[in-house]
Amino acid sequence: MQTLMFPFKPRFAVLTICCVVTVLLIGLALADPALADIVILPFLIFGALALLGFHDLAQKDHAILRNYPIVAHLRFLFEEIRPEMRQYFFESEKDGTPFSRDIRAVVYQRAKMVLDKRPFGTQRDVYADGYEWMLHSIAPKPRASEKFRISIGGADCAKPYSASIFNISAMSFGALSPNAIRALNAGAKKGGFAHDTGEGGVSPYHRENGGDLIWEIGSGYFGCRTRDGQFDPEAFARTATLDQIKMVELKISQGAKPGHGGVLPAAKVSEEISRIRGVAMGEDCISPAAHSAFSTPLDMMAFIAEMRRLSGGKPAGFKLCVGHRWEFLAICKAMLESGIYPDFIVVDGKEGGTGAAPLEFMDHLGMPMREGVNFVHNTLVGFNIRDRIKIGASGKIVTAFDIARAMALGADWCNSARGFMFALGCIQSLSCHTDRCPTGVATQDPSRNRALVVPLKLERVCNYHAATLHALSELVAAAGLAHPSEIRPVHLAHRLTGTGVTSFARLYPHLRPGELLEGTDNPRFAEAWAMARADSFAPAG
Numbered sequence: 202m203q204t205l206m207f208p209f210k211p212r213f214a215v216l217t218i219c220c221v222v223t224v225l226l227i228g229l230a231l232a233d234p235a236l237a238d239i240v241i242l243p244f245l246i247f248g249a250l251a252l253l254g255f256h257d258l259a260q261k262d263h264a265i266l267r268n269y270p271i272v273a274h275l276r277f278l279f280e281e282i283r284p285e286m287r288q289y290f291f292e293s294e295k296d297g298t299p300f301s302r303d304i305r306a307v308v309y310q311r312a313k314m315v316l317d318k319r320p321f322g323t324q325r326d327v328y329a330d331g332y333e334w335m336l337h338s339i340a341p342k343p344r345a346s347e348k349f350r351i352s353i354g355g356a357d358c359a360k361p362y363s364a365s366i367f368n369i370s371a372m373s374f375g376a377l378s379p380n381a382i383r384a385l386n387a388g389a390k391k392g393g394f395a396h397d398t399g400e401g402g403v404s405p406y407h408r409e410n411g412g413d414l415i416w417e418i419g420s421g422y423f424g425c426r427t428r429d430g431q432f433d434p435e436a437f438a439r440t441a442t443l444d445q446i447k448m449v450e451l452k453i454s455q456g457a458k459p460g461h462g463g464v465l466p467a468a469k470v471s472e473e474i475s476r477i478r479g480v481a482m483g484e485d486c487i488s489p490a491a492h493s494a495f496s497t498p499l500d501m502m503a504f505i506a507e508m509r510r511l512s513g514g515k516p517a518g519f520k521l522c523v524g525h526r527w528e529f530l531a532i533c534k535a536m537l538e539s540g541i542y543p544d545f546i547v548v549d550g551k552e553g554g555t556g557a558a559p560l561e562f563m564d565h566l567g568m569p570m571r572e573g574v575n576f577v578h579n580t581l582v583g584f585n586i587r588d589r590i591k592i593g594a595s596g597k598i599v600t601a602f603d604i605a606r607a608m609a610l611g612a613d614w615c616n617s618a619r620g621f622m623f624a625l626g627c628i629q630s631l632s633c634h635t636d637r638c639p640t641g642v643a644t645q646d647p648s649r650n651r652a653l654v655v656p657l658k659l660e661r662v663c664n665y666h667a668a669t670l671h672a673l674s675e676l677v678a679a680a681g682l683a684h685p686s687e688i689r690p691v692h693l694a695h696r697l698t699g700t701g702v703t704s705f706a707r708l709y710p711h712l713r714p715g716e717l718l719e720g721t722d723n724p725r726f727a728e729a730w731a732m733a734r735a736d737s738f739a740p741a742g
């Protein structure tokens with residue numbers, strides 16, 4: 202029925218009108234051949250537009266033309282005349298949009314494997330406050346093969362995972378369309394990197410192409426919940442032991458809406474999603490702000506150990522955006538007290554993305570990625586447990602320099618969500634929450650989803666990954682290093698003001714190994730350390 206309603210959807214109106222007018226003109230000419238001279242010109246115009254419209258529906262290169270036949274050409278036309286005009290055609294270019302046109306252009310070019318080199322020198326103001334650069338070496342190393350990987354899995358992990366250092370960050374089926382999930386997973390399969398499911402459960406679209414999955418469970422326990430929304434260990438074990446699942450991740454929070462839980466607007470809760478998640482249709486699908494399976498740091502560690510056991514010994518960890526510092530120190534105290542250690546921690550920055558979140562949460566809650574990664578890295582060093590746990594970073598990490606910077610701050614690998622959305626063809630129209638995504642990436646509307654052509658987009662996802670790691674291997678070699686894991690704060694510089702330049706090593710000082718074990722007078726940690734307790738997230742005293 203949906204398909205039959207195609208012509209009546211507003212975005213197909215121009216095509217429908219052209220078809221109707223063309224047929225009417227043919228009818229007129231057949232009814233009265235004397236009118237042929239009069240109707241020939243409008244017939245040629247409307248007929249040509251109708252043909253163009255059908256071509257747009259059938260072509261595979263531009264998802265936006267498949268969703269907005271004929272009218273979307275205006276966007277390309279204005280793009281040619283005055284690129285900034287295109288913000289009036291589906292895209293937001295206004296100040297403050299998450300990603301600039303330049304950054305998105307880099308991703309689009311790498312995804313399409315078109316030349317991403319630049320002529321004539323940098324367009325950045327290298328004397329601007331806050332400008333940052335990496336320091337190269339007089340003795341650069343030969344460029345390493347770009348298959349940079351790390352092994353994730355500590356002493357208690359029976360099945361460590363060899364992960365790429367750049368992977369697809371959590372984005373649930375629901376927030377993203379079936380074809381987007383298919384293309385991401387098939388791209389990950391082809392490129393040998395991992396795809397995080399997000400908190401919406403493991404859908405058939407994740408399973409079709411067999412790409413490595415990191416299964417994330419949030420406070421909604423989608424895909425492993427009882428009728429009343431509690432965690433269901435049997436259901437969890439059934440999925441977690443699948444070969445395709447390489448790691449299991451507990452979602453504590455994400456940067457764009459920390460402490461808010463997940464929201465899938467009612468408009469996007471289709472029959473299929475309600476079945477996969479085990480929730481009611483037509484209502485906002487809310488993941489509670491807090492977990493019900495644990496309520497203290499010690500319980501949380503026990504829950505992670507249980508996830509690892511139920512998955513058959515796969516790496517188990519958690520994702521958070523750092524909030525109260527004492528809470529993270531409390532988790533580390535619980536690790537020492539219980540002897541249970543996660544295999545990894547993913548630190549998401551407050552600048553991270555989301556399908557939908559309240560403004561105040563997006564703008565003013567949670568620690569930005571850099572401070573978060575550096576704080577978590579330092580805390581683990583301070584508790585002498587850094588070598589047991591790998592750190593992943595996410596939050597506006599799109600280019601090779603972003604990866605290098607996050608690794609200098611303490612990350613072992615990086616995840617990107619919106620970078621891979623751009624590779625899928627996202628044009629940042631900021632309509633993810635409306636179900637009217639113009640490129641079929643973030644929608645559950647089948648007629649919009651069809652615009653995203655999986656065989657084409659999986660290549661783009663894979664290309665973007667490969668080209669970004671290639672650029673990283675060049676950066677690493679130019680700095681005289683062999684692997685990104687060798688990048689240290691001393692390798693990066695930051696312009697404070699005017700001639701004031703400092704090294705990241707000064708900007709982000711490191712703790713000494715074990716410095717936190719007996720308490721500390723380090724002003725950045727002392728207060729939080731004293732407030733942290735393993736048996737409660739509430740501050741002591």
Ligand SMILES: Cc1cc2nc3c(=O)[nH]c(=O)nc-3n(C[C@H](O)[C@H](O)[C@H](O)COP(=O)(O)O)c2cc1C
Binds near residue numbers: 376455
């Ligand atoms: C459409 C969308 C859906 C997301 N869904 C989830 C989710 O289900 N679970 C989660 O932990 N993070 C989720 N995130 C956050 C991302 O995984 C990521 O941590 C954040 O966007 C930062 O990465 P980025 O700057 O590369 O987008 C989502 C982000 C986007 C844009």
